[in-house]
Amino acid sequence: MIVSTSTKLAHLQKKIMNQDFQESRGLSNEVSYYILGYAPQDKPIVREAIDKMERRFNQASVGVDIVEFNVYQIMWKLLDEIGIRQNVFDMEENEGIEYLTEQLNNVLKMTDSENLFVKYMADCKK
Numbered sequence: 001m002i003v004s005t006s007t008k009l010a011h012l013q014k015k016i017m018n019q020d021f022q023e024s025r026g027l028s029n030e031v032s033y034y035i036l037g038y039a040p041q042d043k044p045i046v047r048e049a050i051d052k053m054e055r056r057f058n059q060a061s062v063g064v065d066i067v068e069f070n071v072y073q074i075m076w077k078l079l080d081e082i083g084i085r086q087n088v089f090d091m092e093e094n095e096g097i098e099y100l101t102e103q104l105n106n107v108l109k110m111t112d113s114e115n116l117f118v119k120y121m122a123d124c125k126k
Contacts, residue, residue, distance in 0.1 A: 005042040009049045012036055016057050022064050035071065069121055078108060078116050 012034055015021050024032045038046050054066045079085050084107070092100045108116045 005038045005045055008036055008038060009046065013049075013053060016053060016066065017062070022062055067121075067124075069124075071117070074117060074120055075104075075108070078120060082107065 015034055019025075021032045036046065050066075050068060054068070057064070057066055059065050076085065079088055088100065088104070091103060105111065110117070
């Protein structure tokens with residue numbers, strides 16, 4: 001079953017309004033996050049909805065601010081900093097997407113306490 005982008009956005013809004021989500025309850029003191037996947041052609045709809053949510057849900061209204069990160073852009077920025085962008089394309093072509101995914105998880109330290117995405121996002125908040 002394919003879920004529409006508007007349904008995903010409605011779910012995101014409910015999630016943001018949830019007190020447990022706002023207080024990161026049940027997450028071992030981790031920061032609450034939500035990854036919204038959508039079709040590229042839905043970007044204008046998503047952009048408008050996210051902008052409205054960022055204005056509506058903020059420190060004054062719900063006690064937290066929404067911070068938006070584009071995971072795709074961050075990944076490429078990190079890979080450029082490491083200097084392996086071309087290697088990624090070559091690896092996908094020569095070894096396949098499953099092998100590439102495993103290697104990206106390793107190089108970006110996705111299962112490590114030094115996860116490069118988390119470090120990048122934390123550094124952005126400083």
